[in-house]
Amino acid sequence: MSLVERLEGKRMVVVAGSGGVGKTTTSAALALALAVQGRRVAVVTIDPAKRLAQALGLEELDNEPRRVDPERLAGHGLEVRGELWAMMLDAKRTFDDLITRLAPDERTRDEVLANRIYQELSGAVAGSQEFTAVAKLYELHREGRFDVLVLDTPPSRNALDFLDAPERLSSFFEGRALRVLLAPTGLAARVAAAGTGAALGVLRRLTGVDLMTDLGRFFRALSGLIDGFRERARAVGALLADPATAFLVVTSPEREPVAEAIFFVGKLREADLPFGGLIVNRVHSLPEPAPQPAAVAAALAEELGARTAAAVAENLAAHAVLAARDARAIEHLRTTLGVTDPVVLPNLDAEVHDDVPALVAIARLL
Amino acid sequence: MLRRRLLVVTGKGGTGKSTVAAALGVVAAREGRRTIVAEVAQRTDVPGSLGAAAGEPFAETPLRDGLWHISIDPADALREYLHDQLPSDTLARMLGGSRSFALLASATPGLAELLSMGKVWELAQAQRRTRASQPYDLVILDAPATGHGLATLAAPSAFARAAAAGPVARQGRLIHDWLTDPRNTGVLAVARAEALPVAETIALAGDLRAQLGLELEALVVNGLSPPRFGREEEGRLRKALAAREGSAAAGATHESGAAHESGNPVAFALELALADLAVARGERRQVERLRRAVGLTPLRLPFAVKEESGEVDPGVLADALSRTLARSEARA
Numbered sequence: 217m218s219l220v221e222r223l224e225g226k227r228m229v230v231v232a233g234s235g236g237v238g239k240t241t242t243s244a245a246l247a248l249a250l251a252v253q254g255r256r257v258a259v260v261t262i263d264p265a266k267r268l269a270q271a272l273g274l275e276e277l278d279n280e281p282r283r284v285d286p287e288r289l290a291g292h293g294l295e296v297r298g299e300l301w302a303m304m305l306d307a308k309r310t311f312d313d314l315i316t317r318l319a320p321d322e323r324t325r326d327e328v329l330a331n332r333i334y335q336e337l338s339g340a341v342a343g344s345q346e347f348t349a350v351a352k353l354y355e356l357h358r359e360g361r362f363d364v365l366v367l368d369t370p371p372s373r374n375a376l377d378f379l380d381a382p383e384r385l386s387s388f389f390e391g392r393a394l395r396v397l398l399a400p401t402g403l404a405a406r407v408a409a410a411g412t413g414a415a416l417g418v419l420r421r422l423t424g425v426d427l428m429t430d431l432g433r434f435f436r437a438l439s440g441l442i443d444g445f446r447e448r449a450r451a452v453g454a455l456l457a458d459p460a461t462a463f464l465v466v467t468s469p470e471r472e473p474v475a476e477a478i479f480f481v482g483k484l485r486e487a488d489l490p491f492g493g494l495i496v497n498r499v500h501s502l503p504e505p506a507p508q509p510a511a512v513a514a515a516l517a518e519e520l521g522a523r524t525a526a527a528v529a530e531n532l533a534a535h536a537v538l539a540a541r542d543a544r545a546i547e548h549l550r551t552t553l554g555v556t557d558p559v560v561l562p563n564l565d566a567e568v569h570d571d572v573p574a575l576v577a578i579a580r581l582l
Numbered sequence: 583m584l585r586r587r588l589l590v591v592t593g594k595g596g597t598g599k600s601t602v603a604a605a606l607g608v609v610a611a612r613e614g615r616r617t618i619v620a621e622v623a624q625r626t627d628v629p630g631s632l633g634a635a636a637g638e639p640f641a642e643t644p645l646r647d648g649l650w651h652i653s654i655d656p657a658d659a660l661r662e663y664l665h666d667q668l669p670s671d672t673l674a675r676m677l678g679g680s681r682s683f684a685l686l687a688s689a690t691p692g693l694a695e696l697l698s699m700g701k702v703w704e705l706a707q708a709q710r711r712t713r714a715s716q717p718y719d720l721v722i723l724d725a726p727a728t729g730h731g732l733a734t735l736a737a738p739s740a741f742a743r744a745a746a747a748g749p750v751a752r753q754g755r756l757i758h759d760w761l762t763d764p765r766n767t768g769v770l771a772v773a774r775a776e777a778l779p780v781a782e783t784i785a786l787a788g789d790l791r792a793q794l795g796l797e798l799e800a801l802v803v804n805g806l807s808p809p810r811f812g813r814e815e816e817g818r819l820r821k822a823l824a825a826r827e828g829s830a831a832a833g834a835t836h837e838s839g840a841a842h843e844s845g846n847p848v849a850f851a852l853e854l855a856l857a858d859l860a861v862a863r864g865e866r867r868q869v870e871r872l873r874r875a876v877g878l879t880p881l882r883l884p885f886a887v888k889e890e891s892g893e894v895d896p897g898v899l900a901d902a903l904s905r906t907l908a909r910s911e912a913r914a
Contacts, residue, residue: 235594236595236779470893472630473596502850509851511847516851516852519818524811528854532854532855535854537892540892541887542892
């Protein structure tokens with residue numbers, strides 16, 4: 217069964233994997249394949265180099281989905297019966313929008329948005345980009361404009377950041393411990409362990425009073441938003457666990473990405489999140505029976521000269537080393553994860569990775 | 583480059599950054615410099631790439647002669663920091679073990695990155711925090727991938743800005759000033775000669791300058807295909823393939839081309855050779871694009887894997903790095 221067939225009935229597809237395995241291209245190709253099937257699809261991506269945007273003919277991808285011109289997709293032998301939309305996530309904008317939506321009044325909103333701590337937040341708090349990606353996905357999901365959403369998860373060495381993000385951000389926003397510490401006259405503080413008072417003193421001494429004042433203002437301003445935020449984080453968490461959601465894990469056959477893919481699938485299963493399939497990208501393969509370098513060199517020696525013939529054989533042998541490595545990696549993934557049918561994508565010429573023909577070529581394989 | 587106190591290795595994910603950091607460590611140690619490779623955010627990729635076991639978290643673990651490794655966890659860095667800053671061990675232990683303090687610390691934006699960079703800075707000082715700790719000649723930081731890497735480097739100054747007064751702000755500024763002094767620190771970016779990593783590396787060079795006032799000191803292009811064919815051979819290869827496949831297949835440069843199914847082993851090998859030529863041509867174009875945009879001549883490292891495992895061979899990489907460094911120094 218093709219991957220697209222396996223994703224029948226899914227409303228949301230989260231594409232995860234470690235950096236450099238071709239996640240962005242795979243996400244776009246998958247979205248294209250789903251659009252070919254007649255679905256209205258939006259691919260949400262983080263593409264700092266803007267290559268994908270250019271390939272899709274979208275000079276300005278911004279925080280709202282834009283439709284990819286059907287003309288651009290025509291003429292590659294694929295009939296796109298549905299619609300392909302794309303957007304590039306702007307973490308700061310998404311966060312600002314979220315604050316604006318959740319703030320009970322304008323004063324609270326302005327106070328939060330102008331706060332120094334808040335302004336440092338999007339870059340500094342681990343997981344904020346991951347969180348905003350899911351938050352944006354949740355918005356789009358609720359609006360119901362699309363049949364399927366495909367999320368290209370933010371580049372992160374540890375794809376796990378993505379799963380932890382809602383909880384981490386949520387505990388940050390709640391800042392329970394902080395609020396207790398910042399209100400030392402409150403009942404909570406007096407009841408709290410003696411260590412808490414000492415902690416406050418030490419932190420004041422270490423960080424300087426200004427930071428504490430800023431943090432205090434920040435959390436006071438946020439207090440009006442906390443219920444809404446907690447509710448939102450809960451809803452986002454529920455959406456990730458929904459049976460209409462699928463997590464696809466992309467990896468290359470190299471050692472580290474494979475190890476991370478195995479780790480990540482384990483975490484998905486542990487958390488009872490819907491694992492939708494494994495994609496092994498950039499795989500080298502050999503025809504059967506495997507060509508022998510020595511025989512190839514001998515067959516070509518007269519025609520090409522000994523030097524060139526030897527180089528052809530040497531190139532074949534180098535390819536065979538990688539083909540063997542990739543076969544082992546796929547077998548290792550199969551047995552370790554019990555995944556019987558990983559999607560295997562060939563190693564395409566790197567130069568064409570982001571052009572429409574390459575997307576079409578990959579989309580066909582999905 | 584290896585004469586700085588700190589060398590920061592960054593780059594897009596999947597470019598082989600950790601392997602290059604490990605190979606740099608091997609080269610520096612061979613040159614007699616007492617070297618430590620540091621990783622942050624609980625990563626332990628460097629020992630793995632050298633076939634060594636990772637040590638305890640936060641422990642300076644010997645990997646081979648003259649080369650050490652440390653994986654810096656911010657929680658450990660915080661405990662060490664408290665221990666050094668507080669008058670009593672009991673208080674430090676109490677705070678270090680306190681859940682609300684841990685929550686508080688993790689809720690403070692940028693504190694984890696600041697503490698990690700603080701430890702990197704400490705490792706690079708001629709005078710270490712305890713007398714028993716030997717100083718290192720060189721610290722190599724295997725920094726997180728591009729975006730997170732920049733945030734990590736910027737944490738000390740971000741923190742200094744957020745906390746206008748107090749010891750942490752003072753220390754943040756101290757670390758930032760030390761870190762951004764080119765006499766102490768060099769930043770090296772690892773890329774692959776492909777469109778996306780090159781675009782990201784060009785953006786990184788600009789961001790480093792804009793956000794930290796740092797210039798990239800070196801560029802490494804990793805995983806280049808070895809030059810197997812000359813341009814003059816392409817015509818002959820095409821002709822040989824066309825003779826076997828008919829003219830239709832002669833244009834195919836993908837391994838998914840016709841020969842893959844036809845079962846003709848010679849045609850398959852010829853298609854692979856032509857694909858290799860196309861890849862090498864694309865790589866040259868990308869290296870040139872990088873060189874022009876950043877204004878540095880990239881150090882080229884070959885794609886070198888072990889025959890039996892297909893895994894990257896750090897020994898070969900280190901040798902290639904030695905040679906390419908020697909060449910670039912001779913040029914300079």
